[in-house]
Amino acid sequence: MISDGMAEVLRSLHRGEADDTAQACARALGAEGVALSALVGAKRSAELLWCHPELSARFEELQFTLGEGPGPDAARVGSPVVEPDLERVRPERWPALLPAARELGVHGVCCFPLGIGVIRIGVLTVLCDGNRRMSEQEYTDATALTAALTGALLNGDRRDGDGGVPGLGVALEPPSVLRRAVVHQATGMISVQLDVSMEEALLRLRAHAYGSERPLGDIAADVVARRLRFSHEFDGDGSGPYAPDGGKG
CATH class of the missing domain: 1.10.10 (Arc Repressor Mutant, subunit A)
Structure with missing residues (x-):
């Protein structure tokens, strides 16, 4: 069962009332940061939609630059990649990312793919503080949030008057004009x-x-x-x- 805090976040997302979706999600998950990226184009490149705080954006850019990390792995295999303590990850798994993440001050990362079946449309990245593992409750909350965000992105054609995806507080542009x-x-x-x-x-x-x-x-x-x-x-x-x-x- 999801927590009361996450239940409120999901209600706000459904009503499209969240003022700062990323910050609300980070608070509900007790996370150091969160980021939502959509997978766009033939190469399924990650396009950042929102994040909190700036550290999350810098980590997403690092993964995109290097082409390795928990986010790309989650998108490829279609299942969560949970590494709350990067110091315990084998160096050969992400040889370029691990030292760079350490330099950024990122201690742990858990990534949850968005999609249905073999269709994958995005990744939710949750930054951990490194001093504790993600609890069972937080994992349940993150899974529920991932399902809600998947639904919001898949229903992105039903946009509001400002061209944004309902509940996400973001405008999804065609891949041809995205930054990537x-x-x-x-x-x-x-x-x-x-x-x-x-x-x-x-x-x-x-x-x-x-x-x-x-x-x-x-x-x-x-x-x-x-x-x-x-x-x-x-x-x-x-x-x-x-x-x-x-x-x-």
Whole structure:
């Protein structure tokens, strides 16, 4: 049975009355933070819809940049990935994410996929404080919240007058205009520049973002704007980006 606090959150979501959905969910779950991402496009990339606090957004960006972590795993396997203490996770499981998460100050993460059957449409990420595991009650509440958010997203075609999804307090735009679109465009450009597959191009893009300690979206925007170009001749390993003179490629 869900807690009284989560029951109130779900009633507010149903009525569309939640002023700050993310903060209300975090409070009900006793979490350090929460984030809701929708899976969009052919590659099912995670598009952040809302979060609380800013740390949650930074962790979601980190997972997207690296392409690894509990969120991508939950989306892929379709079942919750519960790791309330990242210090206990084998280093080889998420080799790039674990040290970066530690540096961010993220101690534990539990991710719940949104969907029905094989259809997966999003991920709810819950940040833990690292000093305790998610209780059975909190797990039950998170599962109930995931089901409610799944219903809200699947019924997103019944939008209110402001174009938002009822109860979520967010506006869902077509995938073609979402922020992640620039990453897909940049990936295509790098694929052509290096004559490699799209998968290899995305790996090169992510590697450069991680190495330069910049968000993946910022690096992608530079590629699309032709401020950054990947070329074999400028790096011995064949992944070398460089800035063309005058910012023109």
